[in-house]
Amino acid sequence: MIAYLARRLVYMVITLLAVSVVSFVIVQSAPGDFAEIYAARKAAAGAIISQAEIENLRKQLGLDQPLLVQYWRWLSNIVLHNDWGMSWEWKRPVGEVIWERMPLTLAIAFSTLVFMYAISIPVGIYSAVRRYSFGDHAVSLIGYLGLATPNFLLALVLMYLAQKYFGQSVGGLFSPQYQNAPWSWARFADMLAHLAVPVIVLGMAGTAFLIRAMRAAVLDELDKMYVLSAKASGLSPLKLLVRYPVRMALNPIASTLGWRLTYVISGAPIVSFVLALPDTGPLFLQSLLNQDMQLAGALIFIYCALTIIGTLVSDLLLVALDPRIRLE
C-alpha cells in the first residue's frame, strides 16, 4: 500500500509539472509580453512611457531572461509565495480574484457528483431489472437526449422556462430580494434553489452515461449462476438484488469517479457563464475573451490540478473499498 501510494504521488507530481508547463504556455500566448501590454494600457490612458522605461520594467520582471528561467520564476512564485501574477482586467492579484470565487465552483462540482451517482444508481438498477419495460425505454430515451444536448442549451431552455412559467429568476446565486439581505434560512433556501439548475444541467450527460453503464453492469450480473442459486435457496428478490448483483455492479461504476470529476470540471465554466453564477466560470471565459492570459493560465492550472488530485483521492478510496483492485 505504501509503495503504491508513493508511486502514485510521484506520478501526480510529474503530471502536475506537465500541467504547469501547459498553463505557462497559455500565459505566454497573450499577444505581446507583460511590459508591452502595460505600456499599451498606460498609453491608452494618456500617460507617455518611453522605450527605456519599458526595458527597465522588462528587466525588473525578468522578461529579458530565457523562457526556461521565466517559467521557473512563475512556478516558484506560485508554489512558494502563492503569487499568481497580476490580472489586467481586475487590476488585482490573480490569486485573490480566484480564491474568493473558488468555493462556489467546488460546491457546484461536488454537488453535481453526488447528484449524478444518487440518480443514476437507482435508475440504472430499475432499468436493468425491468428490462424493456415502458420505464426502461423512457429512461433510455431521456438518456439519449441528455447525451446529445449541449450543456449551455439545456441551461438556456431551463432559464427560459423558469422565467416564463414560474416568473423566477434563475441566473445568479440569489433572487433579487435576497441579493443584499443578511443570511437567513429563507436566503439559504433561495440559494439552494438557484444551485439546483446548474447541478442538473452539469450532471445531465454524466447521469445519462452512468445510467447506461449501471444498467449494463447489473444485467451482466443478473445472468450469473450465483444469482440463480441464491434465488433457489429462497432469498427474497429485493434482498438478493441489493446484496449481490448490485454490490458487484457498483465497482465498475465507482471506478470511473475520476473521469466523472474531470468531466464536471470541464463543463462547469460554460454552464456558470450562461447562468451568470458568481464563480470561476464567468471569470475564466471573460479572461479568455479579453485575452487576460495571466488569469486564464492560472485558472487552467487550478482546474487541472483539481482533477488530478481528485482522481488520486478517488482511486485511493476505491482501493480502500475494494481489496480486489491490484496494487501493481
Next chain:
Amino acid sequence: MALLDSIGLRRSGKKALRRPDLATQWTLMWWKFRQHRLAMVGMALLGMFGLCVLFAEPISPYAPFQRDTKYVAGAPMMPHFIDTEGNFHLRPFVYGRKAERDLVTLRMKSTVDTSQIWEIEFFVHGAPYRLLGLIPMDIHLFGTREGFIHLFGTDFTGLDLFSRTIHASRASLSVAFVGVVISFLLGAAIGGAAGYFGGQLDNIVMRVIEFIRSVPTLPLWLALAAALPRDWGPLPTYLAVTIILSLLGWTWLARTVRSKLLATRHEDFVLAARLSGCSDFRIIRRHLLPSFLSYLIVDTSIAFPEILLAETSLSFLGLGLREPVESWGVLLYAAQSIRSVDQAPWLMIPGIFVIVAVLAFNFVGDGLRDAADPYSR
C-alpha cells in the same frame, strides 16, 4: 447469378435468400446493421443533413444574408391547410402579417392578420445562386408570391432563421467531418506506431494519452481557441478551429489501434508477411489495419458528435467560428443572453438541429458497434 452467390445474396422471387456461409465479412456487418432500427433512422437523418449541406440554397427560400425589414425579430410562421372559416386549402398557406407600433414599448411589432392569406408555392424564382457552386439558378424549393415566409422566424436584424440554419449545417458538419478525419489520421498514426513498435515509444504515448484524459479538456481547448489572433480572416480561423477540435478526438482512436495491434502483431499471418519481406509500414497498412478497421469506424462515429458539440460550444461563446462563417453555434451566439432568449425564444431553434445531428450519429454509432462483430449473437 454467380456474382450474387459470391456475395451471399441471391434473390429468388421477392425474398432474399441469405447464405451466411458465403457472405463476406462486410455483407454480414450490413445485415447486422440493418437489423438495428434506430441506426437506420439515424442513417436516414444523416442523409437529410447531407441533402441540406449539398442543396442549402435551393432548399432555403432566402439567401442567408437577405434582410427582411418588414419582419424584424418576427415569430416563426406556421403553414396551415385549414383557414379560420374551416375551409380546406389544398395548397398550404401562411397568414399575412401587419406591422403595428406597440403603444407601451413604442417598438414596431407584427401581428397575425387572418384576413390575408399568403399561399406557399413550390419551385418559385427567388434570389439567384449557383447550384453546387457551378450552375447558376434562381429556383427555390418553396416560397410565397406575395408577402414573405419565415418558418423559423427572423432574428433582430431581420435575417430568415430557417435559411440560415440550413446554410449553417455546412460549416457545422464540415468542421466535424474534417476534424474527425484529422483525428482519425492522428490516432491511427500515433496508436499504430505505439502498438507496433511497443517498448519505450509505447510507454511515452500511453503516458501522453493518460495525461490528456486526466485534464479537463474543454477549458484547455477554449484557451487555445482564445489565443488565436482576433484579426485572422474567416478561413484561417475556420481551419485553426478545426485543427484545435481534432486534437480532442484522437486519444480514443489511438488507444483502440494500439490495443488491437498489440493483440494481433504476433499472429502467424504477420510473421508470414514479415518472412516474405514486407516492410513494417506495409504490414501495418495491408495486413493489420484491415483486420480491425470496423472497430476504428465505430470509434470514429463516437468522435463525430463530440467534435460537433465542442464546436457548437466554442462558437456559442464567441471563441470558435465567427461571422461571416455560419455554423449552428454561431447562430446560437445570438441567443447568449436571457434577454434575447426571452424576446425571441425561436433563436434557440438551431440548437434542435445540433441535438438531432448528435442523436443521429449516436444511433448510427450504436448500430455500427453491434455490426462491428457480426458473429456475436
